[in-house]
Amino acid sequence: MELRHLRYFVAVAEELHFSLAAQKLNIAQPPLSQQIQQLENELGVRLFLRTKRQVKLTYAGKVFLDNARKILNDLERACEATQRAHRGELGKIIVAFTGTATYDILPNLIQLYQARYPLVDLTVFQLVTTAQVEALLTGEIDVGILCAPLEIAELNVGVIRYEPFVVALPADHPLAEKTGGIEAGELAAELFIMTPRKLGPAYYDVIINICHNAGFSPNVVQESGELGTILALVAAKMGISLVPHSLQNIHMEGVVYRQLKNPFPKLQTALAWRKSENSPVVHTFLELATRCFPVLKD
Structure with a gap:
């Protein structure tokens, strides 16, 4: 059984007419009839009662329709979620920040990020710079907003503000x-x-x-x-x-x-993240942050 069998079956079940279903699917009627027959043979049950005047669902067909719709809907949602995750629009991210970012950078950035990516599960909490470095290296956080300069072989560091x-x-x-x-x-x-x-x-x-x-x-x-x-x-x-x-x-x-x-x-505030980081969610966060704060110089 393949997904096309489910799609073909649902189309026929909704139209209760093979010709109309074939038009809807943009295929010829004979191949559609063959696919439905293959499906019935594989299941070992009749899904439709066919007469010259009409097509009806059997009781088994009605049960199968409910489940086929659910499978197709679940598949559609799974595909959409996968595409969103690939674009960095769905997932989780943990961001730590120092006290120096609390009063302007953090509220502006978080508000913009949540408006742009409402489906991302964002967690933020305060950590001093040294604790952020350790948390980045152990994978406890994904992004740090901390004080620079900072030279750690495993981390990327990008300055977003020079503050007096x-x-x-x-x-x-x-x-x-x-x-x-x-x-x-x-x-x-x-x-x-x-x-x-x-x-x-x-x-x-x-x-x-x-x-x-x-x-x-x-x-x-x-x-x-x-x-x-x-x-x-x-x-x-x-x-x-x-x-x-x-x-x-x-x-x-x-x-x-x-x-x-x-x-x-001046004090340098920077973003820090692992060089090995491959999460699309992290990269969309970094992209938004660097776009919002293209090296501020107070």
Whole structure:
């Protein structure tokens, strides 16, 4: 039995007329009759009662029609799902992101992706850069949105944003009055609140380099892996912090943001994925992300 037998049978069962069914199938009537006879012979039952005036389904034919329709419908859905999967429109993807991507890149990207690919099962969660690298290598996540530069032999890394740092200050700090911008050297005597280097070396190193370029090493008195906690500590007047420009989207009572006059180097945010990755879903995600964020330079 072949699929064409099912299609031919359903056409005859719906038309209850061999000539009309043959026209519908765009074949001649004699071959259609032969195919139906082959099907009946294989099943060992009569599917149609034929007279000169009419064609009727037998009881067995009615039962077979229900199942034949289901098989053909299931096949059509399977073919459609397979084609969607090949185009990256159906499947699963797990994306991790760092806190630095939370406030602008992530919401914009996820909203666009879900609108374009509503049938993809998308899971997102926050991980620091070092944990993302490990999760990529073990296959726990498919794409990482993390801090670069990053050189891992098994991973592709593509930068999507260069972002300057700004200064987060207690609202009553003397430097808060400098609305025209702050020279990094003016921070030399300040107490710094930073993230631990082990959680994100690239992020940490940019801040250190900004300070070194201004001729000093920061006096780090507190560390936290959460940017929200860092802002809370600034509000508590435990120190100041250099934070990504996008963090200004967070309003916290007692904290003000001031621009750096020479905010170099900048923080690199990048997409990372396995070089061996062959999932169409992953590649459509990467394509959309790089199209939406063609190397942003704040």
